[in-house]
Structure formats: structure tokens, C-alpha cells
């Protein structure tokens with residue numbers, strides 16, 4: 245593969261496109277496919293053939309506003325339809341070149357206002373199973389440029405300059421990580437893409453893998469060149485069968501075109517990628533646990549250092565980045581680090597993809613520039629809380645994050661601002677809650693999650709999460725005292741400070757953030773035996789409640 | 804080349820050949836343990852003792868390690884599933900949209916708890932942490948098929964349909 249051939253592929257794909265007057269792009273993401281969008285596409289194709297219109301019915305990835313699905317995008321007019329049924333195919337085809345079908349307007353209001361597509365730029369426009377369509381939109385230009393015009397050090401320099409930080413949650417500077425792995429000496433190095441996406445309520449990585457898998461493959465290949473790796477793994481959770489299937493096809497296609505394999509782009513650089521399936525363990529998102537899982541073992545984290553950069557997969561130097569991190573790489577190499585850094589805040593550059601869900605009018609996948617306020621996202625893009633209810637909190641960062649109240653709605657999104665407010669960026673789940681949610685119950689929900697997902701290797705997390713869960717349950721039942729609350733706070737500190745891995749270290753966060761902003765709800769449960777949201781059944785305290793303590797109660801949990 | 808004796812297939816069930824195929828694809832490497840267990844789980848619906856023994860012996864992994872892996876990951880099941888499986892998402896987005904009420908409804912109708920199967924072997928109840936359709940929460944899966952924006956009444960209807968069959 246050289247520049248000329250790349251252009252030829254792109255030109256051929258363009259020519260193919262030129263054979264059609266219209267393109268009807270039908271979403272084939274998990275969400276729309278579950279509503280049989282494949283049947284809609286077939287119907288449109290058949291309909292177009294029947295009436296002799298030159299129309300291409302394309303399978304694409306997720307277009308974002310999942311709740312309005314199945315989604316259909318008509319090009320070149322750029323008309324978006326929502327809640328489409330197979331029976332609408334006739335009308336859609338008839339409307340090509342004429343007035344759009346008003347009935348199918350998805351009513352998205354200001355959903356796209358302020359959104360800026362970088363990671364999701366191809367989503368909804370290309371068939372994820374066709375590598376040539378990716379190339380036609382500038383795909384693999386960055387790889388070619390990197391391999392033939394830049395040294396590995398120059399690639400890393402651009403990534404560092406871009407200010408890109410890890411999108412998996414921690415926000416570690418990506419350039420610095422690459423540089424570290426590149427400097428470690430080793431005959432064999434690995435690149436791993438973390439597609440475990442354990443945060444329940446987040447689906448950014450799923451969407452990227454399903455809709456534009458080549459972008460992730462290109463990012464990984466550039467990374468491999470930069471650090472000197474010859475083998476890569478994409479670790480995907482088994483709950484995402486469609487993502488696995490699309491990736492499998494994408495890897496085959498990339499190999500066929502020579503973007504993976506031996507002598508990539510007519511250089512001496514070799515690299516290939518395998519898929520590894522997760523098996524339903526949240527802790528496997530943690531990098532050392534993920535590595536153990538790829539090695540075929542139980543996913544137990546181990547102490548760091550040594551970091552994977554020095555001793556990772558099978559003891560060799562390993563680079564591990566998140567799906568969205570890799571998806572940001574190709575545009576940086578194509579346009580330069582400065583281009584990337586021109587968007588965002590001082591220390592958080594570029595865009596971030598969020599999965600906007602919960603009690604909100606317009607749910608879906610959104611991509612916004614760093615620095616946008618929570619209010620703009622929740623009330624502008626998301627349209628606010630429906631059913632005349634009142635906004636109460638927004639949860640970011642998943643089980644490691646926190647809940648932010650109304651006072652923080654004008655917070656600009658950045659890694660540091662979210663942490664100082666007591667939450668964190670996380671991988672991009674953003675769950676909106678209204679006044680029907682009880683914040684103590686929410687804290688208990690996350691604690692239950694951490695308790696069941698704890699791998700059990702270290703005592704603070706294994707035993708501490710059970711105790712904290714019990715205390716939270718006691719508060720919910722209206723049986724707790726102020727002393728229990730003090731004990732809970734103390735446990736939060738101990739577990740956070742002494743746990744081995746990030747799961748235990750951050751498990752107290754949902755409790756701490758709700759204690760900070762919604763202490764009155766805790767106190768209502770404790771002092772007044774009342775749940776302000778009306779969720780918990782706070783019965784009268786049983787006799788001796790204060791004397792029982794929390795020990796024996798743990799047994800109940802395991803039963 | 805070193806000749807390694809591999810255990811015979813546990814039975815002449817064709818599905819064992821699929822399992823062997825996965826191991827062969829990975830060169831019978833020990834690292835392929837999880838991949839192989841995935842194949843067993845997807846072919847048979849669960850992992851029983853003969854299956855774990857067979858995989859452990861074939862890959863030369865201690866039985867204790869294989870068992871440890873099986874019990875560590877939630878995806879693997881040691882019990883055969885019922886004829887039908889109803890899986891309810893308990894991810895955060897679904898929880899906020901009331902999926903706990905769905906679980907309560909299913910428990911009430913089936914008289915079993917998540918992780919159990921009705922005594923007649925008809926329906927298994929399971930929970931999952933997010934299947935990625937959070938935008939249309941709450942979500943339930945009926946025999947693996949995703950159904951979003953679920954309500955207790957509709958869930959009850961689906962369970963009834965199974966029982967009517």
C-alpha cells in the first residue's frame with residue numbers, strides 16, 4: 245500500500261458512490277438493530293429498485309439519538325428520520341428528490357447544537373464492514389503518513405503536543421505513556437485496546453467499535469509503530485456481540501487491504517491484532533486485571549509498579565489505552581497535534597463522547613468539546629428533565645465517580661474540574677436523575693455494584709464494600725443512627741486509602757459525593773425515618789437496632 | 804515434535820468438535836482457556852464438570868485453575884439454563900429508569916430469584932450489568948433478544964407468552 249494505491253481505493257469508492265443519486269443510511273447499531281432496522285434497509289433497497297431510483301441503502305453505525313430510533317439519514321439532503329418502520333420505506337423512497345416526510349421528523353430540537361464530531365465523524369456515513377468507505381473519508385492516510393514520513397519519535401511528539409489524555413477514566417497523558425513504553429527496551433512489545441467498558445450505563449466504546457472499527461485499528465497500528473510493538477489485542481466485553489462481529493470483519497478487511505500484517509504500507513513494519521473476549525467482570529477493565537484475563541487467568545489486579553509499560557502482557561512492555569483514546573489518534577497524526585489542542589480547556593483538549601441517559605428528554609450518544617458546561621449538555625442537547633419533574637443530580641464516572649447537584653450545572657467539563665467537584669470524567673457515562681431518585685439508594689446501588697464486582701484479593705475492598713453496603717441498606721431501611729453515619733464516613737476513608745486497585749480505591753466516591761451534596765437526604769432517613777424521594781420503605785426501627793451493629797448482617801448478603 | 808496426548812471427546816456430540824476447533828485455532832495454548840470456555844458456554848449453554856475437565860486436560864491447565872476461572876467470571880454458568888431465559892439489565896441507566904421493578908415483577912410471576920430456573924425447567928431469570936442500549940432504558944432480553952423501554956406489564960405479557968407455548 246502506498247499513497248497512490250490509497251488514492252485509488254478512495255477514488256474507486258467515490259466512483260461507486262457516484263453511481264447513485266441518493267444515499268439512504270440506515271442505523272445498524274445495537275439499539276436500532278434490536279428494532280429490526282435491517283428489515284427497513286432491505287425494504288428501502290427493494291422499493292428503490294422497484295421504482296428505478298438510483299438509491300443506495302447503506303448499513304451504518306449508530307447516529308447518536310438512540311431513543312428516537314430506528315434512525316435513517318437521507319443524503320445528500322441530510323435529512324434525519326426517527327422511529328422509522330419497514331412500512332415507511334415506500335414513502336421515504338418516494339420523497340427522494342422531493343419534500344421530506346414530515347411525519348418521520350425525529351423531533352430532536354437542539355440535540356445537535358454545540359456537538360462537534362471528531363471521534364464520531366464517520367458514524368452514520370460509512371458502512372462499518374467496508375474498509376474502502378473508511379478510506380474514502382481519509383482513513384489510513386494518517387497511518388501511511390506516520391509510517392513513511394515520520395519517525396516513531398515524531399509520532400509520539402505529535403501525540404504529546406496534542407494534549408490528548410486517556411479516555412478510559414484516569415486521564416493520563418497519552419503521549420507520556422507512549423513515550424514511556426517506547427523507551428523501555430524489549431524484543432517483544434504489545435498494544436492493548438481496552439474495550440471492556442465496564443461502567444454500566446455507558447456505551448461510547450460500543451458505539452465506536454460497532455460504527456467505525458477501522459478508526460480504532462488505525463489508531464492501534466500507529467501506536468504500535470510508535471512504541472515498536474508487533475502484536476495487539478482488543479479486549480471487548482462479551483455483552484457486546486455486535487461489536488465483536490463488526491471488529492472481526494474489520495480486522496479481516498484491514499488485513500486484506502494490507503493495513504495489518506507483514507510489511508504494512510511497503511515498509512518493514514509488521515503488526516497484527518487479535519480479539520479477546522471479556523467474560524462479565526467489571527474489574528477486568530483495570531489494566532493489570534485485563535492483562536491477566538488475556539493470559540487466560542482470573543482477572544485479579546496486581547500491585548503497580550511495575551506498570552504494564554515495563555512489565556505487562558507475559559511480562560513484556562505493554563501499551564494499554566482505551567477505545568476512544570485510540571479513536572482520537574489518526575486525526576491527530578493527519579492534522580497535527582496543534583490542531584487537536586486548539587479545542588478544549590487548558591488541560592483537557594479535544595472532544596469527549598458521552599452517553600447521555602437517565603431521566604432526560606433526549607437520550608443518546610453525544611460528542612462535545614471539552615469545556616462545555618453540564619447545563620449545556622443536559623438542558624441544551626438533552627432537552628432537560630421530562631414529565632414536569634425537577635432535576636436533582638447528574639452522575640458521571642460510573643461506580644468510581646460521583647453525583648453532582650444543580651449548583652454544579654455550570655461546571656465546565658474537564659478532567660480536573662470534575663475531580664475537584666468530587667466526581668470524575670470516567671469513560672463518559674452521564675446519567676441524569678430527577679426528584680424521584682433517592683440519593684442514598686443511588687449510593688447503595690453503586691456500593692452493591694462494587695461489592696459484587698470486588699475480586700476479593702484485598703481485605704479493605706472485599707470486606708469494606710460489604711460493610712458499607714450494609715450501612716447504606718440500614719440507612720435506607722430507616723434503622724440507622726448518627727453513629728452509623730460516622731462509621732460509614734470512616735470506612736470510606738479507610739477503603740479508599742488502603743485498597744489495592746482502582747476499584748476499591750474509588751468505591752467510596754459515590755457515597756462521599758452524595759454525602760457532600762445530599763447530606764440532608766441521609767439525615768432525613770436517619771433522624772426522621774423518612775425518604776424524601778419516597779423510594780425507600782423506612783419502617784419504624786426494630787428494637788435493639790442500635791445495639792446490633794453491622795457485623796452479623798453481612799451474612800445476609802451472601803445468602 | 805513432542806507428542807502430547809489429548810483426552811478423547813467426552814461424547815460424540817458434534818458440539819465438542821466446535822470446542823476442539825477453538826483450541827486448535829489457538830494451538831492448544833494455555834492462554835486459550837477463556838476463549839475455549841466461551842465456546843463451551845455458547846455451544847452448550849453452561850459448563851458442567853466433564854466439560855471443564857475436558858478443557859483443562861486438553862489445554863494442560865490444572866483443573867483447579869480452570870474451575871477458578873469459571874467461577875470468577877459472571878458470564879460462565881455451572882447450571883443448565885431453562886428452556887427460555889429472561890435477562891434484566893441492572894446497569895445504572897436501567898436502574899434509574901426502574902429496572903428493579905422489572906426484577907420484582909419477574910420474581911413475583913416466576914417465584915424464583917435472579918440466577919435461578921423454575922422447577923419445571925422452563926424459564927431462567929438472570930440479570931446483567933448493561934448491554935449498551937442505555938439510551939432506551941430499561942432493557943430486558945428475552946432469549947437473548949433485546950427489548951427496550953420495558954414496563955412490568957409488558958414483561959409479564961412476554962413471560963405469559965412463554966408459558967402458553
Ligand SMILES: Cc1cc2nc3c(=O)[nH]c(=O)nc-3n(C[C@H](O)[C@H](O)[C@H](O)COP(=O)(O)O)c2cc1C
Pocket residue numbers: 409410411412413414415416438439440441442443526527528529530531532564565566567569671745746747
Ligand atoms: C475498576 C476499574 C475499571 C476500569 N474499567 C475501564 C474500562 O472499562 N475501560 C477503560 O478503557 N478503562 C478502564 N479502566 C482504566 C484502565 O485501568 C486504564 O487506565 C485505561 O484503560 C488506560 O487507557 P487510557 O489511558 O487510554 O484511558 C478501569 C480502571 C479500574 C480501576
Ligand code: SF4
Pocket residue numbers: 527544545697698699700701702703705706743744745746747748749
Ligand atoms: S481493590 Fe477490590 S477489586 Fe481491587 S484488588 Fe482489591 S479486592 Fe480486588
Ligand code: FES
Pocket residue numbers: 444445446892893894895896897898932933934935936937940941942
Ligand atoms: S444500563 Fe441497561 S443497557 Fe446500559
